[in-house]
Amino acid sequence: MAFEICSQCHSSVFKSRVNVTNDVDEHLRSTNSLPENILSSTSRLLLSIDEDLDGYESEIHRLQIRIADIRNRQERLKTYATHLHSLFSPIRRLPNELLTSIFGYVCVTNRLDVCEYGAALTLSYVCLRWRQLTIGCPELWSKMTIDICNVDDDEVATGGKLATFVNIYLDRSKSLPLQLTFVGVPWHPDSDDSDIPLFTTIARQSFRWKQVTIYAVEISPEIYTWDSLNLPILDTLNLHPLGKTADCSLEMFKETPMLRVFHSRGMGCQWDQDLDFPLPSAKTALHDLEYDPRSGHFYEILDNCPNLHRLSVASWITKTQNTTTVASKPPRILSKLDTLSVALRNQLHLEGNSEDNFLTSILSSFTAPHLKNLVLRQINEWQEPPPFSAIHSFLTRSSCSLKVLSLKQIALSDLELVDPPGSKPSISKAFIESLHSWKRSSIQTSLHPIAKSLLYLSLTAKSTEFDAAVFIDMISSRWIPDPDMAKSLGISCLRSVELFLPQETAVARDAYQPLLPFEKAGMMIVVKYDDR
Numbered sequence: 458m459a460f461e462i463c464s465q466c467h468s469s470v471f472k473s474r475v476n477v478t479n480d481v482d483e484h485l486r487s488t489n490s491l492p493e494n495i496l497s498s499t500s501r502l503l504l505s506i507d508e509d510l511d512g513y514e515s516e517i518h519r520l521q522i523r524i525a526d527i528r529n530r531q532e533r534l535k536t537y538a539t540h541l542h543s544l545f546s547p548i549r550r551l552p553n554e555l556l557t558s559i560f561g562y563v564c565v566t567n568r569l570d571v572c573e574y575g576a577a578l579t580l581s582y583v584c585l586r587w588r589q590l591t592i593g594c595p596e597l598w599s600k601m602t603i604d605i606c607n608v609d610d611d612e613v614a615t616g617g618k619l620a621t622f623v624n625i626y627l628d629r630s631k632s633l634p635l636q637l638t639f640v641g642v643p644w645h646p647d648s649d650d651s652d653i654p655l656f657t658t659i660a661r662q663s664f665r666w667k668q669v670t671i672y673a674v675e676i677s678p679e680i681y682t683w684d685s686l687n688l689p690i691l692d693t694l695n696l697h698p699l700g701k702t703a704d705c706s707l708e709m710f711k712e713t714p715m716l717r718v719f720h721s722r723g724m725g726c727q728w729d730q731d732l733d734f735p736l737p738s739a740k741t742a743l744h745d746l747e748y749d750p751r752s753g754h755f756y757e758i759l760d761n762c763p764n765l766h767r768l769s770v771a772s773w774i775t776k777t778q779n780t781t782t783v784a785s786k787p788p789r790i791l792s793k794l795d796t797l798s799v800a801l802r803n804q805l806h807l808e809g810n811s812e813d814n815f816l817t818s819i820l821s822s823f824t825a826p827h828l829k830n831l832v833l834r835q836i837n838e839w840q841e842p843p844p845f846s847a848i849h850s851f852l853t854r855s856s857c858s859l860k861v862l863s864l865k866q867i868a869l870s871d872l873e874l875v876d877p878p879g880s881k882p883s884i885s886k887a888f889i890e891s892l893h894s895w896k897r898s899s900i901q902t903s904l905h906p907i908a909k910s911l912l913y914l915s916l917t918a919k920s921t922e923f924d925a926a927v928f929i930d931m932i933s934s935r936w937i938p939d940p941d942m943a944k945s946l947g948i949s950c951l952r953s954v955e956l957f958l959p960q961e962t963a964v965a966r967d968a969y970q971p972l973l974p975f976e977k978a979g980m981m982i983v984v985k986y987d988d989r
Contacts, residue, residue, distance in 0.1 A: 474505045564597040570604040574622045598630040606641035620655045634667030642673045663687050670695040676705040693718040714738040720747035771800030785822035794825040798832040820851035828857040834865035860910040894934040915955040925968040953981040960986050
């Protein structure tokens with residue numbers, strides 16, 4: 458095998474012994490037999506060709522190895538360049554405090570099941586810096602959503618992967634208060650003394666429970682094997698059914714001295730009948746209550762919550778369950794209540810009988826002299842609107858300084874309006890007229906305006922025949938920038954207005970131009986088509 462030295466790299470390069478010529482073509486075309494000497498030289502030439510072919514094969518192999526080596530160096534150089542560029546990445550310039558704050562938004566839920574191990578654990582796998590930051594921040598690990606809906610029975614009963622994830626979060630959250638969400642009902646053996654390792658482990662940390670939310674078809678100490686819980690700092694308890702309704706025993710939560718927020722949505726709550734209140738140690742602490750009046754014991758609970766500031770009621774029980782809301786007579790006085798929210802459903806609006814009307818029953822049951830916010834919202838579509846007279850009667854009886862009146866997808870009935878004979882009743886027009894600061898309307902017949910402390914107003918018009926002039930007149934009557942005059946009139950100055958019109962509404966170019974002076978004077982005004 459012949460080699461020569463490369464003039465560029467000074468390495469040995471294969472050199473062929475045989476030069477390819479056209480002599481063989483002449484011999485192939487010859488009609489005579491070849492002489493012996495030519496045959497002998499051809500035999501030697503073939504031997505040299507075989508050696509050259511071996512040489513070429515070796516050279517190709519050497520060059521392939523060389524190319525592979527060059528390619529590997531190229532890829533390593535690209536990777537090195539990528540790493541160098543990453544030094545200039547904006548996220549690397551973020552201080553640890555800001556990066557940890559971002560992690561806090563990512564780790565709001567930390568959903569855990571057999572396939573997911575939560576955002577905090579995922580972040581800890583990215584790089585050494587992120588791992589050190591996440592492990593060094595117990596707050597990121599103190600929020601867990603434990604989903605056992607799709608977990609195998611043996612997995613829950615014996616521990617397994619999910620229990621491992623939960624233990625990691627419990628350990629890395631140190632001694633911080635825990636925010637826990639449980640989704641699903643655990644499987645448990647028939648034996649009464651059998652424990653579920655996963656829930657037993659969590660129960661041992663019950664002294665750290667700060668906020669607990671449970672989604673289940675049934676809640677009881679037996680199901681979760683929580684016979685005795687120590688809940689000294691629990692301040693928020695949310696119970697939600699997996700389905701339309703569910704049963705809940707509150708026995709395991711009765712010792713909760715710091716409980717401030719209790720939300721029971723569609724849960725039929727049960728407790729020891731020897732007690733007048735299911736959460737006896739939380740009577741004075743409870744400030745925020747969401748409850749379904751038709752699930753029972755509604756007024757008993759209210760009577761035992763003297764410091765209630767926020768009340769949310771909605772009936773999640775369907776009409777087919779043949780339950781009604783009985784109004785309290787005389788109305789109960791909720792002296793510290795500042796926010797009342799009522800959610801309405803189609804199934805519960807019973808036509809023609811005001812005693813069975815959910816909204817009427819609720820509003821006629823209370824007097825709230827310090828109410829600041831009233832929120833009425835419609836959960837789904839319905840045919841009949843609620844009686845506006847019930848709202849008016851409630852506000853008149855309470856004599857409260859209402860600051861926010863929110864009607865979300867609530868329509869006012871034409872039957873509630875008294876318009877001149879022969880005129881076509883306009884729901885939106887009559888309602889807006891009722892907000893005027895000094896004019897009477899078909900709804901507001903009193904000399905005193907409703908919502909005296911109204912500061913922010915947001916309206917979504919459903920009718921394409923929205924009356925811009927009436928709207929502007931009402932807004933101008935609420936603009937009282939002089940504090941002394943506003944105080945003497947007893948009406949707050951309107952500061953912000955939002956009006957969303959239907960897409961198909963035909964609006965004249967200068968219809969809302971009269972609002973420009975108020976906007977220049979400082980009122981925030983938004984008028985646009987509703988694209989939500």
